[in-house]
Every structure is written in structure tokens, then in C-alpha cells.
Amino acid sequence: MNESAAAHPYVIQRSVPTLIWGREDGSFHTRISLFNYYSLLVEERPITSTAHLYLFDESGREAAHAVQVLEPLGQWQCALSSLVDRFQGSIGVQLVPDFLPPLKHNKYVGTLFFATYWDAKGHADFTHETDRMRYEDDHRLQYEPTVIPSSPSIDTSVIVQNSYFGADPSQCDKAFHLDIRRSDGTSVFRKSYALEPRASVVLHLNELVPNIRHLLGDKPGSVHISGRHINQPLTWSRHASGDFNIHHF
Amino acid sequence: MFPAGFWKDTEPRFGFPVFRGCVNRVSQAVRLDFCRFSWKKAARQTLAKLRQGRSPDMRMFLPLLTGRKQRMTVRGALTGRDGRFLHDFGEIGSWGAGETLEININELCEARGIAVDDSMFMMIMNLGEHTDALSDINIFSMSYEGDRFFTNYRTGAFARTLNDFSKKKHVGFMSINPKAVVSESHLTGLLLINHSSNPEYGDSVYPTVRLYRPDGKFLDADFGPVPAFGGIERSIEDLFGDSVRQFLEPSGGLGTTVTRVKGYTLAGITVLRSRDGGSMAIEHTRPTQSYLLNGI
Numbered sequence: 094m095n096e097s098a099a100a101h102p103y104v105i106q107r108s109v110p111t112l113i114w115g116r117e118d119g120s121f122h123t124r125i126s127l128f129n130y131y132s133l134l135v136e137e138r139p140i141t142s143t144a145h146l147y148l149f150d151e152s153g154r155e156a157a158h159a160v161q162v163l164e165p166l167g168q169w170q171c172a173l174s175s176l177v178d179r180f181q182g183s184i185g186v187q188l189v190p191d192f193l194p195p196l197k198h199n200k201y202v203g204t205l206f207f208a209t210y211w212d213a214k215g216h217a218d219f220t221h222e223t224d225r226m227r228y229e230d231d232h233r234l235q236y237e238p239t240v241i242p243s244s245p246s247i248d249t250s251v252i253v254q255n256s257y258f259g260a261d262p263s264q265c266d267k268a269f270h271l272d273i274r275r276s277d278g279t280s281v282f283r284k285s286y287a288l289e290p291r292a293s294v295v296l297h298l299n300e301l302v303p304n305i306r307h308l309l310g311d312k313p314g315s316v317h318i319s320g321r322h323i324n325q326p327l328t329w330s331r332h333a334s335g336d337f338n339i340h341h342f
Numbered sequence: 343m344f345p346a347g348f349w350k351d352t353e354p355r356f357g358f359p360v361f362r363g364c365v366n367r368v369s370q371a372v373r374l375d376f377c378r379f380s381w382k383k384a385a386r387q388t389l390a391k392l393r394q395g396r397s398p399d400m401r402m403f404l405p406l407l408t409g410r411k412q413r414m415t416v417r418g419a420l421t422g423r424d425g426r427f428l429h430d431f432g433e434i435g436s437w438g439a440g441e442t443l444e445i446n447i448n449e450l451c452e453a454r455g456i457a458v459d460d461s462m463f464m465m466i467m468n469l470g471e472h473t474d475a476l477s478d479i480n481i482f483s484m485s486y487e488g489d490r491f492f493t494n495y496r497t498g499a500f501a502r503t504l505n506d507f508s509k510k511k512h513v514g515f516m517s518i519n520p521k522a523v524v525s526e527s528h529l530t531g532l533l534l535i536n537h538s539s540n541p542e543y544g545d546s547v548y549p550t551v552r553l554y555r556p557d558g559k560f561l562d563a564d565f566g567p568v569p570a571f572g573g574i575e576r577s578i579e580d581l582f583g584d585s586v587r588q589f590l591e592p593s594g595g596l597g598t599t600v601t602r603v604k605g606y607t608l609a610g611i612t613v614l615r616s617r618d619g620g621s622m623a624i625e626h627t628r629p630t631q632s633y634l635l636n637g638i
Contacts, residue, residue, distance in 0.1 A: 109638070126520040128554070128598045130630045133516070168520055168556050170596045200637025205630050207521045215616050217528060218493065218623040219521050225638050238371040239496075240483050243444055247492060274371075278440030313444040315371030332492035336621050340494055342481075 101228045102258055103147065103185065107193060109201035110147060110185030111222040112324050113208045114252050114293060114339070117173040117180040120213045125171045127206040129163035131190040139165040140190045146171055147185040153255065153291035156180060163188075183254045183293045183324070184208070185226060201225060208339075216336045223325040223341050226258040232266070235323050239342040241273070241298065241314035245306060246333040249316070250297045255288040257322040265290045269320030273302060276312040281305075290322070295329065318342070343570055344419065344427055344464070344541035354476050354499035355466040357537055359573050359611065360420070360447055362459045364488040364622075369444040376439040376478045377412035377469070379405055413438040414479065415468040418450065423460050425536070425572035462535070462573045467499055476501055484624075491622040495611070504607055505538035505545070505570075515549070517601040517610035517627040522553065524578050524587050525595035528616050532601060533575040535609040536568040544570045549603040551581055556593045561586065565601065568608065575613060601627075 103110050115123035131140040141164055148157040157176045161169045173180060188204045196202070203225050211217040241249050257265035267287040274280050282302045288294060298316065299305050305314070318326045330338045349355055360366045384406060388398040405412055418431040431450055437443045448458050467479060476499075485494040503510040522530045536547050549565040563581040568574045578586055578599070590597050601610060610627035 111638070126596070126598075128518050128520040128600075130518050133518070133600065134631055134634060164558065166554060166558050166560075168554065168598045170520075170556060170593065194634075196634065196637070198635075198637040203633045203638035205518070205628055205633060207519075207625070209521050209523075209614075214620070215527055215618070216491075216621040217614055217616065218621075219612070219614060219625055221625060221628050236373070236375070238373055238480060240369040240371045240442055240444065242367070242369065242483075242485060244365075244487055244492075246487065274440060274442070276442040276444075278374075278438075278442075313369055313442045315440075315442045317371070317374065328494075330492060330494065332487070334488075334490045334492070334620070336491040336493070338485075338492055338494045338623070340483075340496055340625075342496070 102260055103187065103226055104201070105187065105189045107196070107202045108187050108189045109203060109225045110145065110187040111203040111225045112254060112256065113184050113220065113222050114182070114254060114327055115173055115180065115184045115208060117177055122211050123173045124209045125184065125186055125206055126168070126209060127186060127188060128168040129166060129188070130205065131188070132165035135190070135192065135194055137194060138192060140192055141165060142188050142190045144169050145187040145189070148177060148180055148182065149291045150180065150182040151293050153289045156182070183291060186222065210339055214335055218338050220340050224256060227256045227322060228259040229261060229264040232321055234319060234321055236317070236319040237326055237342040238315050238317040239328055241309065241316055242330070243311060243313040248299055248331045250295050250329040251316055251318065252293065252295050252327040252329055253288065253318060254293040254324040255290055255322055256324040257290040262290050266321035269318060269323050271296065272317040273298065274315045274317065275309055276314060281308045343425065343544050346542055348541040349466045351539070352501060353466050353468055354479055354501045355464060356497065356499045357462050357464045357535055357571065357573070358484045359533060360458065360461045360463050361486055364486045366447040366458070367444055367485045368447065368463070368465060369442065369483045369485065370480050371442050372414060372437050372439055373478060373480045374440050376414070378439065381406060411438060412470050416443065417466045419464045420456070421462045421464065421571050423462060423573050425569040428461065429454065429456060462571065465499065486622060486624065490620045493622045493624050495624045495626055497626050503539050505543055506540040512605060512607045514602060514604040515606060515608045516630065518598065518630045519612050519627055520598040521612065522578055522597045522599050523595055523614060524590050528614060529577050529579060531575050531577040531613040531615065532599060533573055533611040533613055534565065534568045534601065535573040535611065536570055537609055538570065545606070546570065547603050547606045547608065549601050549608065552600045553578065553582055553586070554598045554600065555590060561589060
């Protein structure tokens with residue numbers, strides 16, 4: 094991180110928001126849980142931190158920005174319903190301490206937090222944060238594969254988020270590629286997509302490949318996603334019982 | 343404790359919990375670039391090792407000379423939640439680039455007449471000549487499917503030194519879990535795994551847990567012993583008693599737990615269950631200090 098990098102949108106001092114995905118409507122809810130852990134990690138003095146929570150809808154538009162001051166040992170249990178009635182998209186979370194000890198690296202400092210999801214029938218799940226927001230100076234290729242479970246009771250979707258939050262949208266590589274394979278590695282479906290900066294999309298695999306279970310047989314399969322400005326993708330697995338799981342690749 | 347020499351230092355491994363009453367699976371989509379070794383990569387790794395003052399492992403050149411495609415061979419073993427060694431499953435299979443593995447732990451156990459109970463499964467990977475290919479190993483998915491629930495968490499294998507004090511000392515372990523729930527419908531549990539890179543490790547550890555309410559008030563509890571290679575789960579009510587529901591009532595049943603132990607490192611897992619058995623969620627904890635120490 095250099096001086097110009099510190100001027101990137103959403104970067105405050107050394108702190109950069111880390112990302113997760115969320116949804117809020119009448120039947121599905123998301124809560125972000127964040128503890129002022131700087132007050133445990135820094136021994137020099139009591140630390141008060143300022144937490145920022147940003148919501149970006151699926152088109153990439155900033156839908157909300159909430160700020161909360163966390164006293165030493167304080168925490169923020171932020172239900173998205175307190176900010177928006179309906180939402181689906183990317184969430185950025187950033188904890189900015191009022192004092193940071195000297196660091197031995199020149200990178201950004203991310204934020205550790207968790208998202209909890211629940212529905213009206215009592216099914217619940219949670220996951221930790223994923224990658225940080227990315228900018229003009231970051232063009233590494235991200236490639237992430239994960240399993241499509243063999244269980245016939247599970248429908249899998251994948252959530253892909255564009256991780257570019259820089260000031261110059263022309264610097265964003267919007268393309269990402271999806272590849273579904275059988276357990277032996279042979280490909281059954283390939284497609285390239287484009288996602289605007291900060292945008293996100295939920296892709297239901299059984300809509301992309303209507304006979305996916307037949308093609309995979311009773312075996313597991315895999316889904317491979319790659320792109321230059323993608324956040325670590327997530328799977329959204331829905332079980333026949335109604336329970337669900339949302340987790341990074 | 344495992345038999346001496348149960349794994350080599352170079353074999354990545356990790357342990358995960360097995361739960362009775364559900365189908366336990368571990369799976370991985372092997373990366374398309376798994377062990378895709380090139381002369382350029384070999385030269386880069388050789389230089390990196392020399393810069394660190396270490397000798398490069400010359401075996402990494404063998405696949406380049408022979409043209410052989412390396413596969414990941416997986417072995418498995420079972421311990422009790424108390425860490426007691428129960429069974430060596432031996433070699434389970436091998437998988438190559440682009441292939442998908444899915445191991446049904448229940449079927450493995452049942453084929454050997456072992457009842458599926460709360461226990462711990464140890465996965466060990468052999469990368470043959472590619473001993474430097476740890477970073478090529480994708481993370482694993484551990485999934486748990488019952489009639490009324492499905493959950494899954496993902497984490498990686500490691501070959502670094504852990505709880506092996508002849509080689510490395512640890513400052514301690516601290517796990518911050520800001521998503522503890524104690525409500526009429528749901529209850530959080532903490533599952534701590536006392537792992538080691540030394541198969542003969544035998545220390546029990548005694549963590550403490552502090553439960554913070556958003557207003558800063560807190561309760562303290564001893565977690566109780568976690569035996570070597572064991573995985574012990576305690577709910578927030580087990581730790582703090584039934585009155586913890588009243589304690590967390592002002593914050594809608596939500597709080598943060600901070601688990602600590604000095605001189606050892608642990609793996610932390612959080613389990614969220616609905617009290618009616620209709621939902622289960624599981625996730626590992628994260629080393630909070632990593633962002634400060636290493637950046638992102």
C-alpha cells in the first residue's frame with residue numbers, strides 16, 4: 094500500500110473494508126456481528142473503534158452506509174433490517190481503531206467479522222468475512238473451485254461479487270468465468286459473464302444446467318470460478334428440509 | 343495420541359469433528375492447477391529456499407524429469423472426542439487435478455463395523471515428490487446432513503509446526519466469536535480442537551471463556567480440559583449455566599465469546615443449533631490478530 098493507495102475509496106488510514114454477501118426481505122434476514130477486538134490486541138491503551146458498514150445492491154449502487162462507535166470491548170450486532178427493508182448484494186465492513194500500533198507490513202488492514210443468516214422458519218447459518226475491496230493497483234487473477242455435493246437433497250447456487258471499488262471504473266475487469274465439471278474433471282458447462290464494479294449475482298446451478306443432477310450422476314461435481322476482480326465466491330446450498338448453508342468457496 | 347510416525351512432517355493434515363445422527367462428508371474440488379509444476383516454478387522455489395538459507399528439496403524436479411502427473415493420496419484415521427486413537431482407515435483414495443473427491447465418513451465407519459458417534463476424523467495427504475506443493479491443495483468442505491438440516495464449513499490442511507514444543511513455542515490462543523446466540527429457539531456451542539503436528543503429542547489444555555454483552559458486562563467460565571487430539575464441544579449454557587439467558591436478554595440473546603489459552607494453539611469451531619433440531623450451522627473461528635500482523 095502506498096500513499097496514493099491510501100486515497101482509494103473506502104480506505105481509512107490503513108483500514109480497508111472486507112466483504113460478505115447479504116440479503117434482507119420479509120422472509121430472510123442478515124445480521125453482521127463485529128467486536129472491537131483492537132481493545133484486546135493493543136496493550137498500549139484502551140482502544141475505541143469506529144465501525145463502518147456499507148451495503149451495495151446487486152447493480153453495485155451504494156444502498157446504505159451505517160457508522161457505529163465501539164467503546165473498548167464493545168460490539169455491534171447490526172441487523173440489516175435496521176438499515177433497509179429489502180436488500181440483496183455485497184456488504185463491506187470496516188473497523189477503524191483510534192490508535193494503531195506500528196505495523197511490520199505495508200499492506201492494508203482488514204476487518205474480521207461474521208454474518209448470520211436466518212429465515213422465518215428458524216433455519217440459520219453463519220459465515221466469516223471473505224476478501225477485501227480491491228483497487229486499480231490490484232489485478233491478480235483469482236481462481237476458486239468448490240464441490241457440488243452428491244446429495245440429491247441439496248440445490249447449489251453460487252454467489253459472485255465484483256470486488257473492484259476503485260475510483261476509476263475503467264480499471265475494473267468485469268469478466269468472470271464459470272465452469273462446471275463432473276467428478277472425473279470433464280467439463281459439462283462453461284460460460285463467461287460480466288459484472289459491473291461492486292455488483293453481485295446469484296447463479297442457480299440447476300437453472301444454468303437444468304439436468305445437472307443427471308449429468309453428475311450420483312457423484313459430486315465441481316464448480317470453478319475465475320476472474321481478476323472477483324471476491325472469493327460463496328455457495329448457497331438449499332436442503333430439501335428448508336435448512337440452508339452459505340459459505341465461501 | 344497417534345502411533346509414532348503416523349504422518350511425515352511434509353504430509354499436510356487436519357482434523358474435523360464427526361457428529362452422530364447425521365451423514366458426515368469431507369470433500370474437495372482438486373484445483374485444475376494442482377501440482378502443475380514447471381521449470382520456472384522449480385527455479386523460483388529453489389531460489390526462495392536458498393535465500394532463506396535452506397536446501398531446496400531436489401525431489402521436486404523428479405516430476406519434471408519423468409513427466410509424471412502427481413495425485414493427492416488421502417489417508418484417514420478416527421479418534422474419540424477425547425483424543426483416544428480408535429481406527430486407522432489406511433489409504434482411502436487418490437485424486438488428481440480437476441477431479442472431485444467426496445468421502446462419506448459414515449460409509450467408511452460402517453464398512454468396518456464402527457458405529458458413527460461423536461468423534462474426530464484426521465485426514466492426511468501425501469503429495470509424493472511434490473513436497474513443496476502444499477499451496478496447491480484446495481480447501482476442504484466438511485458437510486453434515488440430517489433429515490432436517492444441512493451445514494458445511496471449509497478449511498485448509500497444514501504442515502506447519504503446531505503444539506510441538508521441541509520445535510516451536512506458542513504465545514497462546516485467542517478466539518473471538520462475536521455471534522454467540524442464546525435464545526428460546528437457538529443455542530451456540532463452542533468446539534475446541536487440541537491439534538498438533540506431532541503424532542505423539544499428549545498435553546491436555548484448559549482454556550477459559552469470557553462472554554461479553556454489548557454493554558461491556560461479562561461472565562467468565564472455565565472451558566474444562568481439551569485432551570490432545572480431542573475435540574470438546576460445550577454450549578454457552580453448559581459453560582455459563584441456564585441463567586445466561588437472562589444475562590443476554592438485554593441484547594436479544596446476542597453476545598461475544600473470547601476463548602483463550604496460554605502457551606498452546608487450538609482450532610476453534612462454532613456450532614449453532616436450533617433447539618428443535620431443525621437447523622444446524624458450523625463455522626471455524628479466525629485468528630483475529632492476523633490482519634494486524636500480516637495485513638491483507
